[in-house]
Amino acid sequence: MHQPKNLQSAGLKSTTPRLKILSLFENSKERHLSAEGIYNILHSSGEDVSLATVYRVLTQFEQAGLLLRHHFESEKSVFELNLGKHHDHIVCLQCDHVEEFYDTAIEARQKKIAADHGFTIHEHSLYIYADCTKRNCPNKR
Amino acid sequence: MHQPKNLQSAGLKSTTPRLKILSLFENSKERHLSAEGIYNILHSSGEDVSLATVYRVLTQFEQAGLLLRHHFESEKSVFELNLGKHHDHIVCLQCDHVEEFYDTAIEARQKKIAADHGFTIHEHSLYIYADCTKRNCPNKR
DNA sequence: AATGCGAATGAGAATGGTTATCATTTGCGC
DNA sequence: GCGCAAATGATAACCATTCTCATTCGCATT
Structure with a gap:
């Protein structure tokens, strides 16, 4: 739903x-x-x-x-x-290609860190900016 | 330097x-x-x-x-x-107050995830948006 | 300390992404 | 099919930021 x-x-x-x-x-x-x-x-x-x-x-x-x-x-x-499954992103700086990932350990750490600081997490954004040049960069700019 | x-x-x-x-x-x-x-x-x-x-x-x-x-x-x-020490941020949605943190586990996981996807990390941004209302929200907006 | 020149600044115009305005058109319950 | 509120299109307005260009300033050299 x-x-x-x-x-x-x-x-x-x-x-x-x-x-x-x-x-x-x-x-x-x-x-x-x-x-x-x-x-x-x-x-x-x-x-x-x-x-x-x-x-x-x-x-x-x-x-x-x-x-x-x-x-x-x-x-x-x-x-x-929005397919309902939270995920974070790797953005290629060469071609703007976006790849998605989800990591249980990172999610858990974030929750703990926020709690330790006295915050209640609303949402978060994690973007990894990287190069995929060594792979087949699909749409070079 | x-x-x-x-x-x-x-x-x-x-x-x-x-x-x-x-x-x-x-x-x-x-x-x-x-x-x-x-x-x-x-x-x-x-x-x-x-x-x-x-x-x-x-x-x-x-x-x-x-x-x-x-x-x-x-x-x-x-x-x-820029004090030379990388860190990530918790941003309070109530008062725009920003708190900093650094977590070895998160950093390590990110590096591993990027490598698994064939990327070389250039940089990353991790922002946790949260509420600090239960604490003493310094500058209410 | 006076000179000179390229770099830095200020004022305001221009830009790029996005939102607001308002007259016209459209979806949809009756 | 009617009618009206909601949605759309064209365009102006907006906001953060950058650009333009004439004027001023930092600073190395006399």
Whole structure:
């Protein structure tokens, strides 16, 4: 019940722009997309959605729990489908490729550290910035 | 040799704006400051430094290794003196207070995870967003 | 201490990502 | 099919940050 399959169960009317953007996230092979990226993809496939609407829809989807927003080192926000499983990210500095990981030990340490400092964790973000040049860097920039 | 005491050893002329900003970081009790914050502090103490200069100096200091730049959840960059000891951050969502920590286990796990994925770590950022309301939240917003 | 020159600064314009405004259009219950 | 609230598109506005360019300053050299 963390990620509703359709828009109405998220309390959102099913409109053309929303459906297009949602299906983009579900079908694109790149899980992590920016507003501008989405706008460009839609326009290059002949779908006209205004940039303002892209931003509005992304924010709504985030609030509805459909999407997660990330702030990597670039200035723009990046979004991914919220599949309900928390994970952290490795971001390639060469090609912007993003890989996901989850580590029980890190999660546990964080909880303990926050507790030791008297805090209650709300959320956290862990981004590892790295080079994947020795591997097959998929989309060199 | 990681954090030069003065500007010339960092290859920077010692000018009034640079000296003021550096001493602000060295003397202010809040280690983490934004460009706007610095501008405001300087102006309320009668020191006139233009906002453009604040931004320029912060960027130069960062490149010289004097300062570290962080992107917390707010849209603006936050800086702190680079004392040469890496650490991560807990950011209070109530009052923006920042606390630092360092955990050997987390560092080790990160290195291992990156290696397992075939990456070479360049750097990483770990921010824990939390509530310190149960403690004495110093500057309620 | 006066000179000169490249670097630094200030004021304000410009930029890039994102949000707000408002007239027009659309989804959808009746 | 009607009607109205909600959603959209076009564009202006916003905010943090960077750029431009004329003026000023640090500092090495006389």
